[in-house]
Amino acid sequence: MYYQDSIEYKSENIYHQKTREYFNEVMSSYNNGNYRSAVVMLYSVVICDLIYKLQELSDRYSDHIAISILSRIKQEQEEYPSNPKWEKTLIDEVSTRTNLLEPQDKLNINYLRDIRHLSAHPVLDQLDILVKPNKETVRANMANMLDGLLCKSPILSNKIIITLLEDLVSIEEQLVKQEDLERYINSKYLTKINKPTEEKLFRGLWKFSFRLQDTQTNKHRIVIYNSLLILFRKELTFFVSLIQNDKNYYSQINLDNSNILDLMINFWSQYPVTYIHMDETVKVIIDNIVRDNFDLFAKSVFLSESLPEHFSKIRTRVSSESITPRMKDSEKALLFSLSEEQGITKEFLDFLIFLFRKSSSYSDGDYNFREYIIPYGKLFTKDQFIEILKAINENNQLNSRWDSRKDNPRLKNIIDESPFKDEIDYTQYPNFRF
Structure with a gap:
């Protein structure tokens, strides 16, 4: 929307709190028609903001480039305390060694710097010793600095x-x-x-x-x-x-x-x-x-086109194998998570019961009961419990395995703690011994 392109709106999104405070002085000068003062202050705000961002990179992220730039700037200030050339060094270093400034941003800052010098330094051979920029120029510079620097996060400046x-x-x-x-x-x-x-x-x-x-x-x-x-x-x-x-x-x-x-x-x-x-x-x-x-x-x-179709493909492949393959925890966890997200947990549980039913050895039965039945005991419906009991009753590799002596009572306890406790007739499954 149009208002989002306004300087007033953009200034609310200035990243650093102190920069936002300083920029208010720029706005005040601009709104009062003090365009020369606005430009001089805007350039100072830009320099301060660059330093603030480098300091955050140094302190919070231990950014080696930021640390080295700050060290060089400090050294130049100490060597030439009355010479502001360190400001140009700062802009050049940030531009060439970080990603904070796009090429156009550096050009805009350099342009602002030139206008700032004309506004702040007397020119003896002109009638107006101090140059006064017009309103449109000042506003354009303010917008460029907001978009190119002031509203950016410092971590943009690093790789x-x-x-x-x-x-x-x-x-x-x-x-x-x-x-x-x-x-x-x-x-x-x-x-x-x-x-x-x-x-x-x-x-x-x-x-x-x-x-x-x-x-x-x-x-x-x-x-x-x-x-x-x-x-x-x-x-x-x-x-x-x-x-x-x-x-x-x-x-x-x-x-x-x-x-x-x-x-x-x-x-x-x-x-x-x-x-x-x-x-x-x-x-x-x-x-x-x-x-x-x-x-x-x-x-x-x-x-597969869908998760149910994928379950069907796995069933087909398992049915064609002479030895029942076992799904690992990572595979099971992924399929369960996707089933929950898609609201088809029942299809996932039916698939596990299918794998349990296909147990082709005592060791398969032990593994499949431990991995496919017990972890999901509280999620099974009445019909699914019945299918599990049928599988045990009909598959000798499930009902005759040694571990069934302790596994079957565990399954019955799970059923007894479910809402279907009194709805299942165990006499229908004589090989399910508990």
């Missing part, structure tokens, strides 16, 4: 991916829960960056999550990946469009690394639309991998 990665390594052991990590990253980084910086950060996190495999990256890959998820979920549509528009970059994935492959499949299964935009070479490799690996196939939801 943010390196700052974030170093931070993640330091807090990884303290922030184990995803919700705690999300609160931390949102508060410290994501609320302070703009769209271009989000794009740079996403590209960097993608590379570290799914491509690089040096020692440090391998060690901290999980927290990096979790951070990528947090960023992705914040602007899902925006990042999907990035992947779509730069398919070549985002299809560069190290599929030979089993850990990367596992995380990549997790990501695609949670967000199948991202897999659609992968290069065909990636899709061919994935098709071949999951054909020979049941564990990866079981969690590759993105290869």
Whole structure:
């Protein structure tokens, strides 16, 4: 809207509190027609804001570039206390060594600096010794400084991916829960960056999550990946469009690394639309991998049109196997989480009962009861409990296994604690002994 382009509105979004306070003096001079004073003060505000941002980078993020720039400026001030040339050094250093200023921003600051000098320093060979800028020039400079510098977060000035990665390594052991990590990253980084910086950060996190495999990256890959998820979920549509528009970059994935492959499949299964935009070479490799690996196939939801269809595909594959494959915790957790999100938990539980029924050995029965039945006992419906009892009654690998002597009483206790306690006739299942 129009009012959002106004200087008054933009000034409310100035990042640093002291800068906002100083800028009010600029506004006061401008509103009172004191355009010369407004320009002189605006330039001072810009210099102060650059220093404030460097100080925050130094103090909060231990930014080595910010520290070195501040050190150089301090040294110049001490060597030449009456010479303001350090101001130019400050602008040049920030422009060349950080990402805070775009090329146009530096040109605008230099232009402001020139006008400031003409407004503050007498020119002896002119009738008006001090130049007085007009209203439009002053307002344009104010708008340029707000957009190009004053409203920006200081972390834009650094290679943010390196700052974030170093931070993640330091807090990884303290922030184990995803919700705690999300609160931390949102508060410290994501609320302070703009769209271009989000794009740079996403590209960097993608590379570290799914491509690089040096020692440090391998060690901290999980927290990096979790951070990528947090960023992705914040602007899902925006990042999907990035992947779509730069398919070549985002299809560069190290599929030979089993850990990367596992995380990549997790990501695609949670967000199948991202897999659609992968290069065909990636899709061919994935098709071949999951054909020979049941564990990866079981969690590759993105290869099906829907989650129920994926359950059906797994059933078909399990039915064709001579030995019943077992789903690992990670696969089970992913499918359960997606089922909850989509409101089809019942279909997931029916699928687990199917796997339980297909137990082809005593050890399968022990594993499947422990992994597929007990953890979800409180979620089963009456009809599902009946299906479990039928499976035990009809499958010798379930009812004759040694562990059934302790497992069957556990199952009955779960049923007795459910609302269906008095609705199940155990005499219908003579091989279910408790």
